[in-house]
Amino acid sequence: MSLLPFFRWFQMLRVGVAIRASTYWFPAIEVVHLFGLVLLLGPILVVDLGLLGLGMRRQAISRVARAVAPGIWSGMTIMLATGALLLSAEAMKCYENPAFWYKMYFLAGALLFHSTIYRWVTSSDSPERISSTITGLLSLALWFGVALAGRVIAFL
């Protein structure tokens, strides 16, 4: 099944048409998208560095993860909402952009990982060294993959 009809439909939504018609909406939404990135990546970095034993060490990782969770969820909500708006403004352009698809693969991987293995490992009081190291590295790789591919969209 091709997603092309969905992208065609998404592109023609009233909100996308409105964003395209204005000079300022797209940049304004993109700036909020960038704020969401910082808000999401900051807490994720704190947890990942903790998992790798390179950051906060005196605290149990489960405590740190729980304490920064509101930041992660707020950042993720902002990113997904503004991301959907940006996509509605240029759905067809994205459909034809390979970097966009890499970004979506990384994002799907990151969300899946975050809501499963990452959650299990960071909710355990004393995760094994090897599993916390792998979890920290994978999380960093997936989220930076999302950010990297996202930036490349603009260059292709």
Add this chain to the structure above:
Amino acid sequence: MSALALFQWLQGRPWAIAFHESRYVFPLVETIHVLGLAGSVGLILVTDLRLIGVLLREEPVAEVMGRNRRWMWMSFASMFATGALLFCSEAANCYLSPTFRAKILFLFLAGVNAFAFETTIGKRVSVWGRAADTPFAARFAGWASLVCWTAVILFGRWTAYGLQ
């Protein structure tokens, strides 16, 4: 020699032109700039949110930045170095851009705020840093940092649109 003439000279150097027109190096440097931003401002933001009492209220303030500080500096250094390179390639354009000037102003203010915090109330963090609620001066520094970095990102992105 005026500042503008200096920046025009800088922007006109053959290496600056080659860098600006390169198909892969310029986007690569710009990408590192954004990733450096996400890393450094992300970690700064977490500290700010602790100072104003939003996140990590149960952890001591000193621990929140603590060992994360070197990663913040490493990200900051990569952001600063790539930023300097990007500036060279459009020095005169940046100099004349009101949004770029606003960005530099807020970057400077963020630095002054961090310096003021570290040399005054930040020095006594072991005294007050364990409590969930922080003193007024610390909350003020947290809010000031949030405002300054938000402005830096806003005007930075805006500058890139203006120079296109």
